[in-house]
Amino acid sequence: MKRDRPCLCFIGSMAGDESGNSLPMGRVMAALFKQEGFEVIVASCKVNRLLRLLDIARTLYLERSKIDILIIQVYSGLSFVIADVASWMGRVLKLPIIFHVHGGNIPSFIDRHPAWVGRVMKRASRIVAPSHYLANSLLQHGFVIALIPNVIELSRYAFVHRRKPVSRLVWLRAFHDVYNPSLAAGVLSLLNGLGIHADLVMIGPDKRDGSLGRLMDAAERQGVSQQIRIIPGIPNEQVPEYLARGDIFLNTTNIDNTPVSVIEAMACGLCIVSTNVGGIPYLLEDETDALLVPPNDPSLMAGAVQRILMEPALAGRLSENARRKAGQFDWSVIFPEWVRLFEQLMNAHGRLEA
Secondary structure (H helix, E strand, O other), X not given: OOEOOOOEEEEOOOOOHHHOOOOXXXXXXXXXXXXXOOXXXXXXXXXXXXXXXXXXXXXXXXXXXXXXXXXXXXXXXXXXXXXXXXXXXXXXXXXOEEEEEOOOOHHHHHHHOHHHHHHHHOXXXXXXXXXHHHHHXXXXXXXXXXXXXXXXXXXXXXXXXXXXXXOEXXXXXXXXXXXXXXXXXXXXXXXXXXXXXXXXXXXXXXXXXXXXXXXXHHHHHOOXXXXXXXXXXXXXXXXXXXXXXXXXXXXXXXXXXXXXXXXXXXXXXOEEEEEOOOOHHHHOOEOOOEEEEOOOOXXXXXXXXXXXXXXXXXXHHHHHHHHHHHHHHEHHHHHHHHHHHHHHHHHHOOOEOO
């Protein structure tokens, strides 16, 4: 049936606040499009992998007559099974399919499973990457890519210009080895040795791979356990409030793409110190809107924090430029790009009213 606005179906792992995790980008976008007056279907918020897959299949079958565009959130690992099953059903149902690709592990996943990824990706009407890092990687594998960045609502994040920051540090991610939370303990220890007593709030759900325990063991060994406060995953609407309590944001990850947590810190005007892995150098410019250091190097990360505390001009520049760049990810900028993509697909499939 032709209509002036498509009914959008967002498919993927949509479990968020209820399980202690931040909201996945697919669910954030679904809510934003609903606010804009689009009819939106979402599947699935089930935490269990098998129940999630069954819920997705059931939703696609029951809602098949409503759906105009299928937007599948694509991640690496076992989560790629969702993209495989959902896109197969989408092809059977003759639906336009958008693959929205996420995660810093995608390039290595493609290298390990080129035949599987290639077979599934051929089902897409369009492939969308949120970063130049992922777009370049996918282009190298022969896929045609549309680049549309991840989104935030900039107005939710109050900007404070950190001209004279103090040693209040914030870390916002899941406790998982990929994000290397134990590095933060080493940074605090080295700062103590430099005569800088810093307090660190670490916010995120425990992924139960032992990384949280290793962090606490490292903090105890290095005498900084009293300087670290652990907060479990918080509701998405509370993120700006918690970020605003700090002046310096640590991103300790070993693998990354374009993390929304970093964009949120930029929006608040925090001074960012990050590892330079994966897509981070595509997002942040060293010495301009962040200080970038090699992964797993507590000495260089502590030195970057020290510079921010000791050099007000540097801190002010990083803070101001980070907020300015965060504006590129605001919904008012990103929304028209998605609408243009939807219109192209609707016209190509004869679903748009004249």
